[in-house]
Amino acid sequence: MTRTLAPLVGAALDRVDGARKVAGAAPYPNDVRYPDLAYAALVRATISAGRVSGIETEGAEGAPGVLTVITHLTAPRLSRGPATSIGPQPTPPLQGDRVDYDGQYLAVVVAGTREQAVAAADLVEVRYEVDEPVLRTEDPRAEREENPWHFDTTRGDPAGALRTAEVRVDSTYTTPHLTNNPLGPFTTVARWDGDDLTVHDSTQHTANTRSALAGVFGIPEERVRVLAPFVGGGFGAGLRSWPHVTVAAMAARVVGRPVALELTRPEMFTGTGGRPSTVQRIRLGSTVDGRLVAIDHHAEYPAAMDDAVRYRVTPRGAGAYACPNFAARDVQVRLNVPPTGHMRAPGTAEGLFALECALDELAFRLDIDPVDLRLRNVAEVDPENGRPWTTTGLRECYRVGAERFGWYGRSPAPCSMRDGHRMVGYGMAGVTFGWTMMPCRAAATLHPDGTATIATSATDIGTGTYTILTQLAADLLDLPPDWVRVELGDTRLPKAPAAGGSGLTAAVTNAVQDACRNLLEIVRNGHPRGTDVRAEGASAPPEREDVAPSGAFAAVFAEVRVDPDLGELRVVRLVTAVDGGRIMNPKLAASQIIGGTVGGLGMALMERTTPDPGSGRIMNANLGDYLVPVHADVPDVDVLFVGGPDPLTPMGVKGVGEVGVVGVAPAVANAVHHATGRRLRALPLTVENLL
């Protein structure tokens, strides 16, 4: 290649799928229509533990338009698909009488219209033998699994270092159960043609849905096609193939017609995972001049009874602070809760909330500026293995972010700044995010008319994959961007990993670069005129012993106002500086950070999935009672990118999908302490805690 990634890569190109989205013409899974489409409605458990002792379906079966009612007594026997990098597949639905959580699917009703299906589902009557559910991690009956995924780490002598440390912090932080709530209700439209299954699915990982369904029904993967060209958001909810996907495919097979199963908003709270609640004890030891000598971080959080999700709350390498002695321990506790999953920056957002707030406590104790404290402890090498980072933009994030925010105009003492009657607080947090990359394939095709097509099974859940691949291919093939067409979200295309873990952009851009290079090689060697020329390419995570791959770094700065009489908390300004490696498109990358920041604001201020303490049923399973940020909650968000391409991969991309979330809640909580002198250690930071 002679061209060096210019001029389109790095340019603020408008989203290439924008015109379809603003017209309402982008086809999401629930927009798919077949002439003989039938509709499914679910019947869910209303207890958290026990068994189904009887289920009456005659009323529903006799209701107008009903095609079938399937229960555990009538459902075909299913297997379980293969495990993935994030753990085993969820338990197949309708396979037994056991109830492990409120909201578990007990039956599905299929009818000619959605109104008929919903009405008939109400007629299914379920009787239970009820057990006493295990709902709290401190319940002595709860099964505890220590070090469930073998991430626990101990380096040096944290206990000894804590004992002899000149200054210590010992605090317990809690974060609530959160629900992803993408605005597009998850939908599966399934259609069988003999033994061939086609599903339109709200997924972030088409290849996973395919292998999950092939495993469930015992058919070869080649017979399953999964389509997800557009998805109404995911934020991690679409990383697993949830039971409703299987129910839809099962129902379509039973009725011999295509079936649409659209989850209702309440079903989204129990059927698509979420961020588990956590209780975290964190202990820091430091010298009087602010050098960390010990970090001990212990986290406990729920997992569902018959499920397992690879998860980690305590941050890797003690959050990448240079500390010679550290320990990190995770404990999963089995409860009668809906299956947990992943929500944007899973684990990291919870773990760094505790760590970054504890560091603020330490800075306050030591009377050291919070930015300076972090600068004194930046890990110049990966604390887990001593290898140098591939890039080190963290110091630059602190410097640029603090400058833009006007951090050093802060009066350090709590309660010392005012805006009229309101107390003013400045707070900040640092973020070292994990690095992820999975193997990926892509194809590039040059057509006789001079246009090109890039194809891969990856989904664009709103991150901008269509656009950045257009930019990249246009540069590499020397074409105008509107001569490049990008096809995504179809398992017939070369296999790509999940849109998750902030890892897709690195994987897919490197694969497309390889495909374009291979295509140009064929073209240069001469090819028959008038035919398509197609080449595939691949990428894989580099295996390097000499360096530590660095994920994105960030520094977040927040300004809050607190009404001293009413306790009302408003976040009035947020600045985030990010080292995201090469930024493919600054407009779209900034949208990722702004969006992450808004998600972090929800975590900080309002979001909490609330179970009834007696029954375990989620009491606020709708968007009226589960509060998410609205227009009026969101202040100006300033995003700055620092650093440059990461030398680890040819494209130099790190991924910016999640890093924007992580620092917001601790920055806001630390700002609240600065404003009020009150240290709130439980999210969300609601008004009753500030009165």
Add this chain to the structure above:
Amino acid sequence: MGPGVREPTTTVTVNGARLVANLDARVTLLDALRDRFGLTGTKKGCDQGTCGSCTVLVDGRRVLSCLTLFAQCDGRQVTTIEGLADHPLRAAFIKHDAFQCGYCTPGQIVSAAALIREGRAGRDEDIREYMSGNLCRCGAYPRILAAIREVASGAHA
């Protein structure tokens, strides 16, 4: 249809086209648009009137189509995102990258179009307040604000 479910004759003008249908009386305006008339640009986000994704204009006023029965719209004029093909908000949303997944976008644009026409989009705080019924889980709010502000001020022309 089964016994007991009425199928009233309903005449509605949707984006200028007169439609007559006899639908199950339980069918909402949202489901009629999406399932019966193929107008899937209007989105279902909650079906409970809490998210704004299904916002359409009925006789020029913003309405949550998930909480409106189709039969209630007899004789009314309905405008959906498909009917706002030439609205400058569409280009402004693209220019300001005022969406990510795009699912809430039709509802945001329909709401904003009404807001601007009502003259309530003059100040940022008004836009933020009056648009607060339209959730965006991708968190594009600052960019939606910028797009609406630009169109409301006439700066897009």
